[in-house]
Amino acid sequence: MIRAVYIVDDDAGIREELSELLAARDVTVQAFDSGEALLKASPTLASGCVILDLNLPGESGIAVQQRLREAGADHQVIMLTGEGDVPTAVQAMQAGASDFLLKPFAVRSLLASLEAAFGRLAEEQHAQSARLQAQAALARLSPRERDVLRELINGAPNKVIAFTLGLSTRTVEMYRGNLMEKLGVRSLPDAMRLALAAGFATVEQIAT
Known part of the structure; x- marks a missing residue:
């Protein structure tokens, strides 16, 4: 620098x-x-x-x-x-x-x-660099994948997400796998940390 x-x-x-x-x-x-x-x-x-x-x-x-x-x-x-x-x-x-x-x-x-x-x-x-990288990763998600991620961050299980979004549980599982792959993470906590860094989620959301 x-x-x-x-x-x-x-x-x-x-x-x-x-x-x-x-x-x-x-x-x-x-x-x-x-x-x-x-x-x-x-x-x-x-x-x-x-x-x-x-x-x-x-x-x-x-x-x-x-x-x-x-x-x-x-x-x-x-x-x-x-x-x-x-x-x-x-x-x-x-x-x-x-x-x-x-x-x-x-x-x-x-x-x-x-x-x-x-x-x-x-x-x-x-x-700032970490935030931009996280935002770039989230930009790779489709609108439906972002919806699933938002529900996951809110603590909803797959069955509740399926009901909320009008999808089958299997489809939710597919979206969940796809978004994890696109974000380059292996676990939901890692996805939450990335969403937090990007400003997609708040500490209050993740803590509840």
Whole structure:
């Protein structure tokens, strides 16, 4: 995974200092002097960590963070703030920011925050990959096979599924075998886990 960091601060000195610090640690760095500049470039940027000043001219850090989320940008956000802005920084974390750092901050604090953010980003990307693979597997099922899978997830035995769907028990067994083969699983719990990963089923459904 490319370790990309996007620095957004209107202070040229901070941008330069952070860029040099991170470039020396095998991180790809790109700096922006405003939130608007980041948002304009965002569609072409790789997933990464955004070091975002809370008190930017123009749109605030909070507003930029919100617009990134609305655009579906896959970034972790670390907010930089002054001591008097802590409540707003907490609000940013409640809205999805990874962390916030008070200025002036220690280098080790920034690096620790970045490592944690990169870890969360990797986890999210792994989960997204698993979700897409699961959705692709489910897309191979016919509408009737999906109906049978849904009933299986709800805990219905073959005879009840047959009655509900107006099929013979033997036909239900055939659909059940076909869907397991198409999903590439050997057991019903495996099929349930795949359906959960794809968003086809909820934890509440499987738990009941």
